[in-house]
Amino acid sequence: MRRGLAAGFAVVLAALVTVSLMGISPPAPVPASAAPTAFSAERAMAHLAAISSRPHPIGSQEHTDVREYLLGQLRSLGVEPTVQRATTNRQTNFGEVRNVHARIAGRASTGTVLLVAHYDSTPKGPGAADGGAGVAAILEAARALLSGPRPRNDVDILFTDGKEAGQLGAQAFTAANLLDPRRTVVLNFDAKGTSGPSTLVETGRASSWLLPSLSEVDRPLAWSFTAPLRRIAPEESDFAVFRRANFPGLSFAITEDTARNHTGADTLAAVSPGSVQDHGDKALSLAKSLGDKDFAEYRRGASTYFTALGALLSYPNWLVVPLAVLAAVLFVAVVWVAARRRGARLGAIGLAASTFVLPVVVTNALAHLAWLLLKRIKPDYAHIGTGTTYHPELYQAGLLVLSLVLTVVWYLRVRRWWSTEEVVLGVWAWLTVLSSVCAFLVTGAAYVTTLPLIFGCVAVLAAFRWGGNDPFWSRMAFAAASLPAAVVMVPLVDFTSRGLAFAGPPLVAAGVLAATALPLLDLLRPRRPTLLPIGAAVLAVALVVAGSVLDRVDHDNPRQTSLIYAMEADVGKAFWISYDPDPLPWTARHVGGTEDAELAVLAEDATPGSLLSYKGGRASLAAVEAPRVTVLRSYRDNGQDAAVLRLQVLSGGAQRVSVYAETAEHTILDATVQDVRMGKLTRSLLSRDPWNWGFSFIGVPADGIEVELRVRGSGQLPLRLVGHRYGLPSVPELRPMPEDVVFSARPGNLTVVSRTQRMDLAPR
Structure with a gap:
């Protein structure tokens, strides 16, 4: 007994x-024959196919094509999108971004529900899951929402730019103060894998107020231990930028099959339609639920929460210590x-x-x-x-x-x-x-x-x-x-x-x-x-x-590799660089373990501060242009022991350009990039001296960028210019990549061209 x-x-x-x-699984995808007011993964996957056929990193033509597609789809829904064009920075990372913003006006709005996903990819893959799945889910959720009664509150759509370059689009949007954090809830949809459920991975400052709406969602997979773990081992997302700007909200992510994240294997074929369905179900359900809430009743307050046997349970955080006692x-x-x-x-x-x-x-x-x-x-x-x-x-x-x-x-x-x-x-x-x-x-x-x-x-x-x-x-x-x-x-x-x-x-x-x-x-x-x-x-x-x-590698599960072409324009030398611990045959024919001081310099140019070990080999010279800088104006402040340099930096066709200053005999007191103030930088960007000051700019306009430096010192100021182009150049030794090989999450698929110029400072 x-x-x-x-x-x-x-x-x-x-x-x-x-x-x-x-219970930790996504739902079955809903076919396109479903009711107009329902979310259909099959309909969303059609959007995903259109935006994820090729890599579309910020500054590329493919990136522009994706943006135009999104603008056209939003207009077809009957909403009028706008493009926020801005130069912004996060510390030493600058960029020109173009966020896509649209509004579904509410009946009698008391606030805004902001649906967010990023539309740029890395240069190494088409980004079908990261973040195409979120973009496609929001487009289909917006269509379904507009097929039914309008919600009480405004429902805004934001496709951010430059997330993969350091959350630049989210930074530009929050800095512009276009929405009031006290009357806005952010719902962010991202991915670090290509399959699995859409899981709540982070919350903002009002989780207690938002969780009842989440509990109404089918499969409300949420565990409050995920947010502090993401902050202990930082996994930056657009939502982190909104959270720091005091926006309440919820951030969801597809988190399984992570081997494909940020690689050439993040393709449409790899994305699970069930994962897109889960993203979209949550976006649509929460847009409806929060869209009918009275934001005047908004209250801050954090909760502990977890999913247990399909139900979302929670209690306020003020109970945590008493329960532990x-x-x-x-x-x-x-x-x-x-x-x-x-x-x-x-x-x-x-x-x-x-x-x-x-x-x-x-x-x-x-x-x-x-x-x-x-x-x-x-x-x-x-x-x-x-x-x-x-x-x-x-x-x-x-x-x-x-x-x-x-x-x-x-x-x-x-x-x-x-x-x-x-x-x-x-x-x-x-x-x-x-x-x-x-x-x-x-x-x-x-x-x-x-x-x-x-x-x-x-x-x-x-x-x-x-x-x-x-x-x-x-x-x-x-x-x-x-x-x-x-x-x-x-x-x-x-x-x-x-x-x-x-x-x-x-x-x-x-x-x-x-x-x-x-x-x-x-x-x-x-x-x-x-x-x-x-x-x-x-x-x-x-x-x-x-x-x-x-668990085999094949065409559907390809081998992954890393390969960069780096050239020093001043001396006419070039190298192949790979961060693979044991390069594949296709990669190994370019890198042979060269230990060269010039290679070390170019490896640092390619990935500043990287702790990854690398291998290299000599490369043929490619017909690619190096960035260059010209002096627009040079003078000294009246009564100040500082020279002012107004410079124009041309990328030479690169999508990203980095500018470093030699600080052995000079001090950069202040700087502005495209009229955005950078301020004094005391921390080294590069691991080698004396290039201890610098910044990077992504999405460089065709006419270049203007930089103003306030410099203490005299004589010539050495500047090192590094251009990053997407893709590898056409040189004799480069063979087509095998069909069963893609670029990995390690640095790769870049052409890096460097040069050094010396700028004359105005005399004292």
Whole structure:
């Protein structure tokens, strides 16, 4: 009877884990035959096909073509778009951007719902998912919205420019003060992968006010631990710019199949229509819901939130610390009662807590070793800059089983020395510490350990109160913490968005989740308990081997490479540069490991401050023009010990130009670029001296840019000019790229041309 109860408990736990995992998936795509007021992924994919046939980075003709398509589609919907043309900067990155902005006027507006996606791509791929999927979803959502009754509030559409160049378009839009943050909600749609659900990854300052609308959405996948994690390991998005400008809002992203992100493999064929459907369902539903809200009732306030069995649950953040305190108090109470009723020893609990570190550390070490071995066995994996593979699912399953194996082995070992209560309380001690630390430092993540701990402690205290001294009920109660843990920790265990190279935190979560259920081993009493970890270890190895066999590179899952052409115009020398650890044959024929001082200079020009190792080889000279600068005016301020240089910088056909000044004998006091003030720069841009001042400008106009420098010093000021062109030049040794090879997320598909000029400063 009791063994049957324990088995039933295990079945329920397994069902919770399974349902939680299955819930992290996108919906089925809706066909074009759906009602006009419904969002259809098939209709959205037609837009995606039109805008993602080729790379369209800022400043390219393809980029202009995409913008014209968007303007035409918005006009066909009956709204009149405008193009915000602006020069803006984020620190030392400048650019000329063209944001596309349109408004669906509300019936009696009290505020604005702003739908945002970026329409530029990287130069290495067509950006079908990043960020074409968001653009296509918003276009189709706008069509569906206009097919029904107009919402009360304005619904604005913003396709930002220059996101891949440093969120320049979002910066320009917020700087222009076109919308009031107190009467605007931003809904941002982006991607770092090509498949998976549209997940809420970040919120603004009013999540408490917005979450009820999100709860009405089908599949409201949202976990508040994602936002602080993105800020610990920064993943800059347009939404981050809006958030810093005090706009409330929600940011969604497609986060699976990350091996294609920022590569030539981010194509239309790779994008999951279900992911686009999920993006669009959320955009349309939230536009309707928030579009009918009274923005006069807008209130700031942050909440902790998470999706549990398909429902979005939340509570205000002011409860986080009290709940953590409650969890700690309950834990102390359980320890005290366990000591009195079950003879639990504080020393044993402490030793159990300290030894629990071992399976966590060993799991992470083995995961790291497995990734290193996989890269040795399949060198193509090392070329993928995101630290994962095209199909990592079997690898991930194997690592998760490995985490379970090591946790069970640890438990079987320590149970020889300490009681079930002592071992589990050692694990719960870590939950208590994590709950308290997160409550103060990572508020949005505190619920992951706080809620299972509170639930488990209450269950144990109830068992001690009404179960008498029967160890069966206390052990069942200790295992009860695994039920909420299965709901709140499974999203942490799913590490498809982080890749195999970043498997550590998910494996820790998996180990903790498994540890909360360990008392079931004592209740189920398997006849040969050692067979469980042995069988699981065999399964883990089988999954990894199967992953290695099935996860192949081919035309649909191409090899990835990095290749840059860099030329020093002053001396007439050129090199090929690759950041591949072990270049593919197509790449290797250009780079042979040249160690040349001039190569080091050009590698620094190509990717300033990069810590990536590179290989190089001599290249033929290409017929490409270098940037140049002319002096428009040179004078000295009256009574000031500073020379003023007014310069015109011509890119020579490059889409991006960088200007560096030698500061060994001069100091740049101030600067303006296209009349945008830069100010004094004290931090080095390049890793080599003396070029310690500079800026980059992307989207250079045909007539160049004007720069004004205030310089302390005399004589000539050396300037180094670096032009970045999209694509590789036509030189004899360059052969067409094989069909099964694309450019990776590492620097590549660029032609970099550098020159140095000396500017005469006005005499004192």
